[in-house]
Each structure stands twice: as C-alpha cells, then as structure tokens.
Amino acid sequence: MEAQTSLLQTSALAIGYKTGKGKSKVIAGPLNLELHAGQLVCLLGPNGCGKSTLLRTISGLQQPLKGEIILDGAVLNKLKPAQVAKKISLVLTDKVSAGNLDVYSLISLGRYPYSGWLGILTEQDKHIIEQAIKATDTGAFIGRKMDSLSDGECQKVMLARAMAQDTPLIILDEPTAHLDLPSRIQLMRLLHQLAKETNKAILLSTHELDLALQVADQIWLMRNGGQLDAGLPEELVLNGAFQHAFEKDGIVFDAASGTFNIHYSGKRDIKVTGEGVAAFWTKKALVRNGFSISSATTHTLKSATTHTLKVSVSGEGPDTLWTVQKNNESATYTSLRGFLQAL
Structure with a gap:
C-alpha cells in the first residue's frame, strides 16, 4: 500500500x-x-x-x-x-x-x-x-x-x-x-x-x-x-x-464473534462440538441461559469427571440434531427448545 x-x-x-x-x-x-x-x-x-x-x-x-x-x-x-x-x-x-x-x-x-x-x-x-x-x-x-x-x-x-x-x-x-x-x-x-x-x-x-x-x-x-x-x-x-x-462486571467482549456477551454465574460449563449456523446459535442460546462454553481440549475432557456436560450439534435447518452426553448417558433432540429444557 x-x-x-x-x-x-x-x-x-x-x-x-x-x-x-x-x-x-x-x-x-x-x-x-x-x-x-x-x-x-x-x-x-x-x-x-x-x-x-x-x-x-x-x-x-x-x-x-x-x-x-x-x-x-x-x-x-x-x-x-x-x-x-x-x-x-x-x-x-x-x-x-x-x-x-x-x-x-x-x-x-x-x-x-x-x-x-x-x-x-x-x-x-x-x-x-x-x-x-x-x-x-x-x-x-x-x-x-x-x-x-x-x-x-x-x-x-x-x-x-x-x-x-x-x-x-x-x-x-x-x-x-x-x-x-x-x-x-x-x-x-x-x-x-x-x-x-x-x-x-x-x-x-x-x-x-x-x-x-x-x-x-x-x-x-x-x-x-x-x-x-x-x-x-x-x-x-x-x-x-x-x-x-x-x-x-458481567459483560465480556467475545473476540471470536466480535460481540458482547452477558455472562451469568451459577451453572456448569458445557462443551459444544459442531460447526455451522446451528452450532453458532446453540452457543448463543446456552450463554443466554447461563452456561459457560468450555474451551477444554478433547484430552482434558477425557480425563474430566463423568459429570462433564457435552452437546454435539449436527445438521442444518430443520434437520438439526442436538445430542447431549450427561452422566454417561446420551440423548438426542430435534429442537433447540427441547434440548435446552432437558439441561
């Protein structure tokens, strides 16, 4: 230039x-x-x-x-x-x-x-x-x-x-x-x-x-x-x-998305896997509901306790699925509302 x-x-x-x-x-x-x-x-x-x-x-x-x-x-x-x-x-x-x-x-x-x-x-x-x-x-x-x-x-x-x-x-x-x-x-x-x-x-x-x-x-x-x-x-x-x-206090700039997040305390971390629009807005919904998105690596998660909460987001649009792993059990949901209510 x-x-x-x-x-x-x-x-x-x-x-x-x-x-x-x-x-x-x-x-x-x-x-x-x-x-x-x-x-x-x-x-x-x-x-x-x-x-x-x-x-x-x-x-x-x-x-x-x-x-x-x-x-x-x-x-x-x-x-x-x-x-x-x-x-x-x-x-x-x-x-x-x-x-x-x-x-x-x-x-x-x-x-x-x-x-x-x-x-x-x-x-x-x-x-x-x-x-x-x-x-x-x-x-x-x-x-x-x-x-x-x-x-x-x-x-x-x-x-x-x-x-x-x-x-x-x-x-x-x-x-x-x-x-x-x-x-x-x-x-x-x-x-x-x-x-x-x-x-x-x-x-x-x-x-x-x-x-x-x-x-x-x-x-x-x-x-x-x-x-x-x-x-x-x-x-x-x-x-x-x-x-x-x-x-x-309670407001954090998210450099990854270029937006400000309001963080609430009192709920567990959650690990979100998946890419695309559905995964992005799932994270937004989780943060709004008081969860903190975990940045833990796969190795760390394997060594964590069985109470670690994980969700895998797959598909897009009406075909999106949310698969939750909690307490060594797995469940799949076909709507974001149903997934959030189950947490």
Whole structure:
C-alpha cells in the first residue's frame, strides 16, 4: 500500500476545559493522531470519556489545552472561521429543527462558505448540490419540508448538506443516535461508501460497536482516564484493547464473534462440538441461559469427571440434531427448545 499524506494530524494534543483562575481539567492526552483522505474513522468509547470534546477540539469549536492540530498543512487555530468552513463540515447529534425549511434549501446551506451572506448560488454551486443529493440518495424527498421527514431521512439530509459544503473532512457526532436499526445500518454503510467514492475523510463518534467493526478503516478507541488506542479494528480486537475499554462486571467482549456477551454465574460449563449456523446459535442460546462454553481440549475432557456436560450439534435447518452426553448417558433432540429444557 502507498503511503498517504495526512489530512489532519495532532501533535501532543491535550483536550479538556478551563476550570477558572487559570486552571484547566485535562480529559485526554497527549494524543498523536492522523486522518487520511478516503478513510472512515470511528471514534468509540464509554460515555464521559471525552469523545465529543475531542470532536469539538478537532473541528475548531474548542481550543486545545496543549499541543497542535495541523489541518491540510496549516495550524488549525491560526485559520479564520471562513477558512475552516472550507476544510471541515460538521454534523452534530442534535435533532434537526429547521422549521418550515424545505430539503433542497437546507442542503443548499452547505454552500454558504462560498456564496456569502447573499446566498446566491452559481451554476457550479448547483452542480455540487446535485452531486450531494445523488451521493446521499436524498432526491426522493427533495421537495418536502424538513419537519415531515423521519429521523433517518433528516440525518441523510444533514449529511447531504455536509457533502454540499465540499470539504475534505466531514465530522459527525453520533449520527445514528436517533435512528432505528435498519436506518443505522444504512447510514453507516453510506458513510463507508462515501469515504471511498469521494476520497473524503470521515470521522464520526458512535456507540455502534458492531457496525464500526465492520465498516471502519480505523478506530480511535478512547478509555476513561484519557488513554486512546488507534488502529485497524482487527488490531484493537487482537491486542485486547476492545476488551479492556468496555469491560464491566458481567459483560465480556467475545473476540471470536466480535460481540458482547452477558455472562451469568451459577451453572456448569458445557462443551459444544459442531460447526455451522446451528452450532453458532446453540452457543448463543446456552450463554443466554447461563452456561459457560468450555474451551477444554478433547484430552482434558477425557480425563474430566463423568459429570462433564457435552452437546454435539449436527445438521442444518430443520434437520438439526442436538445430542447431549450427561452422566454417561446420551440423548438426542430435534429442537433447540427441547434440548435446552432437558439441561
């Protein structure tokens, strides 16, 4: 892979807020981060760790406590607001309150840094607006009023406005916060697609850990206490950063499946053999019912007591069979419900 030039770079950046009398509270830092064109970067972390503060600082809405932010070769805090507006477009998490504004008018606001206070659109402006509408698939409701749109449609319109602003960097603060599951999936997939097709850098904060693992080119993983791990999603899973960042009592990140499991105590281990969809969902059902899936080897199991619980899953779909070995006895079940009730 060819080396990429950084679109945004932070050097020994410390973020936080002023507390008065010349004092300040550092939330995170020093942070040395990079953003590249064509990348979708997801900022993850528990509530209160400083995600929004980092986004506000990087976007120029809040001054850093220490360090430096280089944006497209220039020091961010030395740029005028009009210059920043041509480099960064920002989509906040708040619900859109656009009154009686129609969709096209709101998207057109993205051209404000170029059209000035008169808001006169040139043919070039209109062309860029049309490209933004096409890229975000908002043409179907372009003539409607903003207050008639669903949350998912509103978020796509706000993204179209950011695209119309035509900046190399787009920053979104929890863009999926008010969306249902299908809309969240659709928006995350759209953001990934836009980063690739437009060569823009897109940075977003989100709580959609499972979706971020699927679409992010890079993940910035913040922890309480100010630490931040940056890298490929797979790297952060393999080195244990994901597990440590979200580890709480009774909740464990399963690196094998990329999901979080809720562990209950008070029941035995169970050894599950078999592959495929049926075996995967059998394990899910067992964990939900308070069992711990044993990772013991065959040799270990042979030397274990006769009370070791084992299940073999074979077949797929309606032909799936669950064969249970318990107390030196064996029984086969033709349904997952019947198998679970027998345990």
